[in-house]
Amino acid sequence: MAHSKWILIVGSTGEGKSSLINLLMGREVANVNDSADGVTMDCQEYVTKHAETEYHLYDTIGLHEADGGKVPHKNAIEKLVAFAKSHSEGFNLIIFVMAKGRIRHDFEQNHLLFHDTIFCSQAPSILYVNGCEFEKQTGKWVTENAERLKSFQFKDVVCGTTMKHAGEFEERIAPKREETRTAIWNAIDQFSAAKRAPITRYLKWWQKAINIVLNVFGQPPLFQTEEMNKFAEILRKKGVREDVIKELVKTLQ
Ligand SMILES: Nc1nc2c(ncn2[C@@H]2O[C@H](COP(=O)(O)OP(=O)(O)OP(=O)(O)O)[C@@H](O)[C@H]2O)c(=O)[nH]1
Numbered sequence: 660m661a662h663s664k665w666i667l668i669v670g671s672t673g674e675g676k677s678s679l680i681n682l683l684m685g686r687e688v689a690n691v692n693d694s695a696d697g698v699t700m701d702c703q704e705y706v707t708k709h710a711e712t713e714y715h716l717y718d719t720i721g722l723h724e725a726d727g728g729k730v731p732h733k734n735a736i737e738k739l740v741a742f743a744k745s746h747s748e749g750f751n752l753i754i755f756v757m758a759k760g761r762i763r764h765d766f767e768q769n770h771l772l773f774h775d776t777i778f779c780s781q782a783p784s785i786l787y788v789n790g791c792e793f794e795k796q797t798g799k800w801v802t803e804n805a806e807r808l809k810s811f812q813f814k815d816v817v818c819g820t821t822m823k824h825a826g827e828f829e830e831r832i833a834p835k836r837e838e839t840r841t842a843i844w845n846a847i848d849q850f851s852a853a854k855r856a857p858i859t860r861y862l863k864w865w866q867k868a869i870n871i872v873l874n875v876f877g878q879p880p881l882f883q884t885e886e887m888n889k890f891a892e893i894l895r896k897k898g899v900r901e902d903v904i905k906e907l908v909k910t911l912q
């Protein structure tokens with residue numbers, strides 16, 4: 660039987676996940692769309708073979724702020740639980756996808772949720788920066804954002820393009836698309852772990868995950884960790900004002 664690996668692809672709606680999947684698969688399997696509608700936490704599987712390995716690519720939107728008024732946070736929590744239940748065996752690699760530009764709050768929250776919390780930082784992750792077709796120097800974005808990127812602990816950052824039907828630019832874009840495909844497959848081969856990192860089953864991490872979901876939806880956290888309670892108690896005993904403690908706890912959570 661061929662060796663199999665599970666790859667989770669996370670990114671907000673419209674950043675280029677489906678385009679990346681199509682590029683990796685070598686054919687149009689995932690719907691590429693311009694609409695701003697996305698379904699939080701829904702997951703779609705695509706299977707392909709590369710270098711004697713069977714890859715299960717999972718396309719998921721993760722959390723995004725645009726859902727704020729539209730999808731209640733309870734839906735997002737339910738979907739997160741369903742996701743954890745049906746993928747408990749975990750993944751060998753997480754690919755975060757973002758379109759070139761500013762690193763946004765929802766990106767940070769998704770990283771915190773998927774990388775730090777759901778997989779307890781045990782699944783290696785790489786970043787794919789999409790929309791770099793007109794970058795004169797490949798990787799310029801990485802150099803410019805080096806300081807910001809450090810904290811995410813990405814094993815690799817690949818800048819590229821999945822742009823299709825580029826009209827008059829097609830001749831220039833086509834080789835860049837091919838370079839992107841090669842670079843991403845190389846990164847997958849090199850950085851995916853031999854073993855799948857399972858989804859965590861610890862209460863502490865789940866409390867953190869649910870707090871992150873609530874944060875994205877502008878809701879206050881439901882859980883405070885034991886350490887945080889102890890910390891607040893010490894400050895209280897020292898006479899620190901309650902509103903100051905509350906603010907500090909909120910920042911640290
Ligand atoms: N300029 C540019 N546009 C791109 C690139 N890749 C994809 N797009 C465009 O970006 C839009 C969104 O791409 P998708 O691949 O559908 O994005 P997605 O992340 O799957 O979006 P959802 O399925 O809604 O979550 C489409 O209009 C694509 O044509 C790229 O490298 N450069």
Ligand SMILES: [Mg+2]
Binds near residue numbers: 677690
């Ligand atoms: Mg898509």
